[in-house]
Structures are given as C-alpha cells and as structure tokens.
Amino acid sequence: FGGGAWLAQETNLFLSPRAKQLDYLKEHEEEIVKFVKSKNSKIESVQISWDETKWEKVGNGTPQGGGEIVNVYGGFNHIESSSWNVTFDIENGKIIPNSMALANYLRMGGRIFD
Numbered sequence: 001f002g003g004g005a006w007l008a009q010e011t012n013l014f015l016s017p018r019a020k021q022l023d024y025l026k027e028h029e030e031e032i033v034k035f036v037k038s039k040n041s042k043i044e045s046v047q048i049s050w051d052e053t054k055w056e057k058v059g060n061g062t063p064q065g066g067g068e069i070v071n072v073y074g075g076f077n078h079i080e081s082s083s084w085n086v087t088f089d090i091e092n093g094k095i096i097p098n099s100m101a102l103a104n105y106l107r108m109g110g111r112i113f114d
C-alpha cells in the first residue's frame with residue numbers, strides 16, 4: 001500500500017494539468033530569469049510573480065482557435081513598478097520550452113524600459 005502512495009507522488013497523478021505545468025515552469029525558473037535578463041543589459045535581477053501566472057486560449061480566426069498559452073509575469077531589479085511578461089505555448093497539455101517569448105515590452109512605471 002505504501003508503494004502505491006509513493007508512485008502517485010512520484011508521477012503527480014493527483015495534480016491538475018495546470019499544477020503540473022506550473023511545477024514545470026518553476027523547475028525552469030533560472031532559464032526564465034536568464035531569458036528576461038537577456039532582453040536588457042540594465043537588468044541585474046529578475047523577480048517572478050508565480051501567483052500571477054495565467055492560462056489563455058489564443059484565437060486565430062478559425063473555429064478550433066490557435067491553441068493555449070501560459071503567461072508568466074514579474075518585475076526586475078527589485079523595482080516595484082517594473083514589469084515583464086513571457087509566454088509559452090502549450091501543446092497536448094505540455095509546455096513547449098523553446099516557445100518562450102517576451103509578450104510585451106519591459107516596463108517601469110507603465111513606460112517602456114530602455
């Protein structure tokens with residue numbers, strides 16, 4: 001009986017698809033940080049706001065739509081008014097790692113960060 005509980009934990013049988021996707025993203029936090037830092041040499045540190053992560057369906061004008069994405073948000077350099085947003089495509093319930101893209105400009109106080 002104990003082995004079955006261990007197996008369930010190891011394979012995340014009880015986690016929702018979104019919880020699994022969020023766990024995956026958290027495991028790849030350093031890659032997200034490096035990606036955001038690569039967008040501007042003035043970015044020294046990156047903060048991720050995991051509680052703001054959002055899932056969306058994207059449209060492309062067809063009945064089946066354009067698929068699903070997950071948006072990750074955060075700030076940089078410990079500046080409260082800073083923000084960034086990266087997206088990942090989702091296919092067959094899994095995040096596509098090489099689909100990471102900056103969705104909006106880096107911002108500080110609502111303005112584009114140069």
